Amino acid sequence: MDWLERYRRIVPDFEDFKAAQQRRLLPSARINLLKTERSRAMEHLEEEGAKARPFEWYPLGLQLDSERAGKLRANLLGYIHIQEELSMVPPLVLDPKPGERVLDLCASPGSKTTQISQMMGNRGLVVANEPSLSRIAPLRSNCERLGALNVAITRYDGRRFPRGPFDKVLVDAPCSSEGRARRDPKVLSRCSPKRSLDLQRLQIGLLKNALRLARAGGLVVYSTCTYAPEENEMVVESALNEARLERISIPGLRESPGITEWDGSDLSEELSCTARYYPHMNDTGGFFVARLIKN
Amino acid sequence: MPGSSRTRNFFEPLERSEVAAMWRERFGIPESAFDGYRFYRKAQSVWVVSDVDLPGLSYEALGMRMMDLKGRVWKPTTCALQVFGRLASRNMVHLDDDQARAFLAGGTQEIESATEPGYAVVFYRGEVLGCGLYSRGRLISQIPKEMRSAGCQEGDET
Known part of the structure; x- marks a missing residue:
């Protein structure tokens, strides 16, 4: 039994999608301008023999041909951060500005938190929330290594994070992680409809609280690294009485529109504004991103 | 608030x-x-x-x-020195290639330096590597374990 077969009807060029799951995915990294300049980071990588190729759609993102990317001096010194290519998308959709007040509701290990901090030039505030005590340590250590000094870490259940308001909120929700299968095929063996529906309850709770915490007219970005509509469009649909969707388009990156029908049921047409990213379209993992403007 | x-x-x-x-x-x-x-x-x-x-x-x-x-x-x-240590004018130690490698691996080494005993800003080619403890001609790396080039470390993450 192949779990991904359930997506045959919604994924364009499904055979290519299946074939892409078998292909090796090179590590990727983001240049951290909070600690160095682009040219200096590239010099360090070259000296250590790590081949780095910038993404076409994001010049700070690099594909790395290196066996021990995490041990590169550039990484240890915080000049780069090992981060999945598509994980760099949600902060760009959030588009944080220096001086704003931003909440990252499910923050650990902090790849997106620190990218947000970088985009803000360390000015303003990023509250990075992570409920799990054991996941606070990697979040802290990444923020410190990368010099993200405008980050304050909290440990609330995201569904009950107490108070805002925030200009922008990122909900990079816990999910079934099907989009990570190229790195770790085992993720698929844990997938089931029941698991997705259990996660959906949590995800809806997180998104509803994020909308409560955003200021009126504020922005909430919801993202997952899964294909399951139960955890994506169906979560976003539950919030459409409190927010409207804005279309997502990242120049140079091919997305597929969010689906408006699943398992015989119609979903809101507005959900086509959300974006699905598939491995065969950009040679990446998989991701889902929605951009909501609070009423 | x-x-x-x-x-x-x-x-x-x-x-x-x-x-x-x-x-x-x-x-x-x-x-x-x-x-x-x-x-x-x-x-x-x-x-x-x-x-x-x-x-x-x-x-x-x-x-x-x-x-x-x-x-x-x-x-x-070490992380604070990487941010603020560039402007140091005293108690600095400058390393060459081999010394820098040993320092990043978390090692202790003999170094000749005019620095006072105690904590020092450790430089390599004008960049701050981190904190070292200098005492009696020896430099003891204070790089935290998770930032060392030797030993096990969590690498990839999403």
């Missing part, structure tokens, strides 16, 4: 001038290097965070842990 009681209970605000004086005395770093930041003390640690009003929340961490006050003399963290 700045300065709520919960913030104050756990992270006690410190005067910038008080922190800056300690860094000036040991490393000759000018006070202006700390403009645009706030400082807090929690237990035996000093934390530095961008100068911004903090909402009244219960915090696990604010910005970066910058100093450890547990010992007989205060100790700067």
Whole structure:
């Protein structure tokens, strides 16, 4: 039994999608301008023999041909951060500005938190929330290594994070992680409809609280690294009485529109504004991103 | 919501001038290097965070842990030296290629330096590598385990 077969009807060029799951995915990294300049980071990588190729759609993102990317001096010194290519998308959709007040509701290990901090030039505030005590340590250590000094870490259940308001909120929700299968095929063996529906309850709770915490007219970005509509469009649909969707388009990156029908049921047409990213379209993992403007 | 009681209970605000004086005395770093930041003390640690009003929340961490006050003399963290240490004018150690490699691996080595005994800013080709403890001609790397080039470490993440 192949779990991904359930997506045959919604994924364009499904055979290519299946074939892409078998292909090796090179590590990727983001240049951290909070600690160095682009040219200096590239010099360090070259000296250590790590081949780095910038993404076409994001010049700070690099594909790395290196066996021990995490041990590169550039990484240890915080000049780069090992981060999945598509994980760099949600902060760009959030588009944080220096001086704003931003909440990252499910923050650990902090790849997106620190990218947000970088985009803000360390000015303003990023509250990075992570409920799990054991996941606070990697979040802290990444923020410190990368010099993200405008980050304050909290440990609330995201569904009950107490108070805002925030200009922008990122909900990079816990999910079934099907989009990570190229790195770790085992993720698929844990997938089931029941698991997705259990996660959906949590995800809806997180998104509803994020909308409560955003200021009126504020922005909430919801993202997952899964294909399951139960955890994506169906979560976003539950919030459409409190927010409207804005279309997502990242120049140079091919997305597929969010689906408006699943398992015989119609979903809101507005959900086509959300974006699905598939491995065969950009040679990446998989991701889902929605951009909501609070009423 | 700045300065709520919960913030104050756990992270006690410190005067910038008080922190800056300690860094000036040991490393000759000018006070202006700390403009645009706030400082807090929690237990035996000093934390530095961008100068911004903090909402009244219960915090696990604010910005970066910058100093450890547990010992007989205060100790700067490697990460804080990487941010503020570039402006040091005293108690610096400059390493060559091989020495830098050993330092990043967490090693101890014989180094000839005019630096006073105690914590030093360790440089390599004009860039700060981190904190070293200099004593009797030996430099002991203070690079935290998770930032060392040797040993096991969690690499990839999403």
